[in-house]
Amino acid sequence: SQKIEQNSEALNIQEGKTATLTCNYTNYSPAYLQWYRQDPGRGPVFLLLIRENEKEKRKERLKVTFDTTLKQSLFHITASQPADSATYLCALDPPTGGFKTIFGAGTRLFVKA
Amino acid sequence: DTAVSQTPKYLVTQMGNDKSIKCEQNLGHDTMYWYKQDSKKFLKIMFSYNNKELIINETVPNRFSPKSPDKAHLNLHINSLELGDSAVYFCASSQDAAAQYFGAGTRLSVL
Numbered sequence: 001s002q003k004i005e006q007n008s009e010a011l012n013i014q015e016g017k018t019a020t021l022t023c024n025y026t027n028y029s030p031a032y033l034q035w036y037r038q039d040p041g042r043g044p045v046f047l048l049l050i051r052e053n054e055k056e057k058r059k060e061r062l063k064v065t066f067d068t069t070l071k072q073s074l075f076h077i078t079a080s081q082p083a084d085s086a087t088y089l090c091a092l093d094p095p096t097g098g099f100k101t102i103f104g105a106g107t108r109l110f111v112k113a
Numbered sequence: 114d115t116a117v118s119q120t121p122k123y124l125v126t127q128m129g130n131d132k133s134i135k136c137e138q139n140l141g142h143d144t145m146y147w148y149k150q151d152s153k154k155f156l157k158i159m160f161s162y163n164n165k166e167l168i169i170n171e172t173v174p175n176r177f178s179p180k181s182p183d184k185a186h187l188n189l190h191i192n193s194l195e196l197g198d199s200a201v202y203f204c205a206s207s208q209d210a211a212a213q214y215f216g217a218g219t220r221l222s223v224l
Binding site for chain 1: 117144146148153154155156157158161163168169171203205211212213214215216217218
């Protein structure tokens with residue numbers, strides 16, 4: 001079965017630096033991979049989606065890469081701000097689709113001022 | 114207007130009781146979901162509905178019964194609540210299985 005591994009440890013960085021979060025999967029390559037942000041006591045918020053035939057996707061200060069050979073996605077936040085502190089979830093769907101999204105456990109990011 | 118709204122936000126109840134959680138989305142999406150997030154923060158899919166039809170039912174006890182009266186609503190009824198049912202339940206919706214929009218969650222505590 002498909003498994004997703006995200007940095008289990010919290011990531012602490014200084015304001016202004018680039019945060020890089022890792023998402024590794026173990027089995028099939030997904031049709032696409034998504035990143036979500038979750039704040040305490042709230043539901044996840046969709047950030048970016050990248051398809052298997054795309055290498056990179058950007059949105060403002062966010063960048064996602066997708067390497068199907070390494071079975072890995074990297075999520076970057078450039079010029080990080082304390083307001084970026086949250087848990088970031090990686091999610092993927094099987095190549096056949098089917099509305100069966102699998103979420104990783106998430107990585108907690110702390111940005112210090 | 115909230116895109117995906119679920120009620121109640123908090124639910125505290127005794128073991129053995131029956132309870133329902135309601136979810137509504139005003140985004141015009143075709144697909145709705147129920148997820149369970151446990152104390153370790155794993156978000157696990159329970160059910161997916163597409164155009165009111167059940168698509169996914171992930172190893173969930175029969176005590177959990179979703180109902181979708183129309184595309185904009187997906188309710189979750191839970192019978193005979195157990196201690197292990199304590200968690201945060203999220204409703205979500207999407208178009209074409211991507212970019213899911215989540216509700217704020219219902220925190221269920223079974224005593």
